[in-house]
Amino acid sequence: MASEDTVKLLGFWASPFSRRVEWALKLKGVDYEYVEEDIFNKSSLLLELNPVHKKVPVLVHHQKVISESYVILEYIDETWKQSPLLLPQDPHERAKARFWARFGEEKLLLASSGAMWSLGEEKERLLKLAIEAMEKIEEEIKGKEFFGGESIGYLDVALGWISYWLPVWEEVGSIQILDPLTFPATTSWAKNFLNHPIIKDNLPPRQKMIPYFHERSKFFSSLPPGWIKI
Amino acid sequence: MADELVLLDTCVSMFGMRVRIALAEKGIKYEYKEQDLTNKSELLLKMNSINKKIPVLIHNGKPICESLIIVQYIDEVWNDRSPFLPSDPYQRAQARFWADFFDQKAVYAVGKKLVTTKGEEQEAAKKEFLEIYKTMERELGEKPYFGGEKFGYVDIALITFYSWFYVYETLEKFSMEAECPKIVAWAKRCMQKESVAKTLPDQKKVYKRVLELYGLK
Numbered sequence: 001m002a003s004e005d006t007v008k009l010l011g012f013w014a015s016p017f018s019r020r021v022e023w024a025l026k027l028k029g030v031d032y033e034y035v036e037e038d039i040f041n042k043s044s045l046l047l048e049l050n051p052v053h054k055k056v057p058v059l060v061h062h063q064k065v066i067s068e069s070y071v072i073l074e075y076i077d078e079t080w081k082q083s084p085l086l087l088p089q090d091p092h093e094r095a096k097a098r099f100w101a102r103f104g105e106e107k108l109l110l111a112s113s114g115a116m117w118s119l120g121e122e123k124e125r126l127l128k129l130a131i132e133a134m135e136k137i138e139e140e141i142k143g144k145e146f147f148g149g150e151s152i153g154y155l156d157v158a159l160g161w162i163s164y165w166l167p168v169w170e171e172v173g174s175i176q177i178l179d180p181l182t183f184p185a186t187t188s189w190a191k192n193f194l195n196h197p198i199i200k201d202n203l204p205p206r207q208k209m210i211p212y213f214h215e216r217s218k219f220f221s222s223l224p225p226g227w228i229k230i
Numbered sequence: 231m232a233d234e235l236v237l238l239d240t241c242v243s244m245f246g247m248r249v250r251i252a253l254a255e256k257g258i259k260y261e262y263k264e265q266d267l268t269n270k271s272e273l274l275l276k277m278n279s280i281n282k283k284i285p286v287l288i289h290n291g292k293p294i295c296e297s298l299i300i301v302q303y304i305d306e307v308w309n310d311r312s313p314f315l316p317s318d319p320y321q322r323a324q325a326r327f328w329a330d331f332f333d334q335k336a337v338y339a340v341g342k343k344l345v346t347t348k349g350e351e352q353e354a355a356k357k358e359f360l361e362i363y364k365t366m367e368r369e370l371g372e373k374p375y376f377g378g379e380k381f382g383y384v385d386i387a388l389i390t391f392y393s394w395f396y397v398y399e400t401l402e403k404f405s406m407e408a409e410c411p412k413i414v415a416w417a418k419r420c421m422q423k424e425s426v427a428k429t430l431p432d433q434k435k436v437y438k439r440v441l442e443l444y445g446l447k
Contacts, residue, residue: 071327074326091303095299098299
């Protein structure tokens, strides 16, 4: 295999952002070399490859560097055009998928993870925002097996963290956001998503996630309040 | 069937301006509907029930929301002329990265702090503001546009914020030309384009409006 075909992914085992890139690569059947980064002790390689954000995931392909998970997902879809096509073909559906991916990140993910580690009034505030965001997601998935329709797609990969990271955050933070009675469609989607053969075999171990997020919670709740921008 | 296009926007929105520039670049006709954000219209609430924000482009009755998502949509539908994004996937990824970087940095919010706060908070805002533009300047390098030889996606994303440079410079007494000369040269180059010149408001008018908006002198 020629070296310029090599695909390398810098990631972190507990990061939902690097995991979604792995899901996309595996769904497309693209071989890659995974490099685990210690994000608490960043390597010179990471700092060299992503000097702007200094974060994972970073994809290196043909010695070209791409960072930011949603940018990487689109790059993967445009470079490896084989099935499954992650983004919809229709421009309006594509715009919707991009919109909901952004919504999931900016509204639901920030509020959920924030609700996990914060305390008191701030916890209540973020929990309320997370549930409000979840209501909108529920409307969007109703009547569909996947966000992509009949098969897994970009938006499923983008929102996939809901199926696995969210329950961990709920446990760590003693909160409930994805109530199966209130959100039956999302709950059902989450089950389908986790059962997908590619996804099932590509999840970080839950028994490691729980203590990890407990530690992170302790750290974030020790910071002065008001830094979370939501 | 003729395309029916409606843009829900406010004339002062730098996000809305991105869409207007994109439409002008492609030579697309549309109906503009000025929105009153203090009393949101039924149409806006229906077309963007999630965020209730402008801009919203309505194409044959279907809404598209979020300025950069709309710009990409326009590029994909009217793909026979003036492409905003390059065809190479890596170049496209770079363009998306930089437009996203700029939006993540929330230049509007930082700029607002720059003009409405004092002391340490203002100094921090100024530092952050200049760092954002210096990073973009490094990315621009010697290219005429962020898109290379042609005006493109990143140029559209950034240029609308140029209309506030005079505000920042006058109120905070610094010169963008001295701090980021390539950015200013780039902006002036963009202003030579009809789509940009016709969309961006006069900087002195923006200044007057900002003074009123924030009750400044």
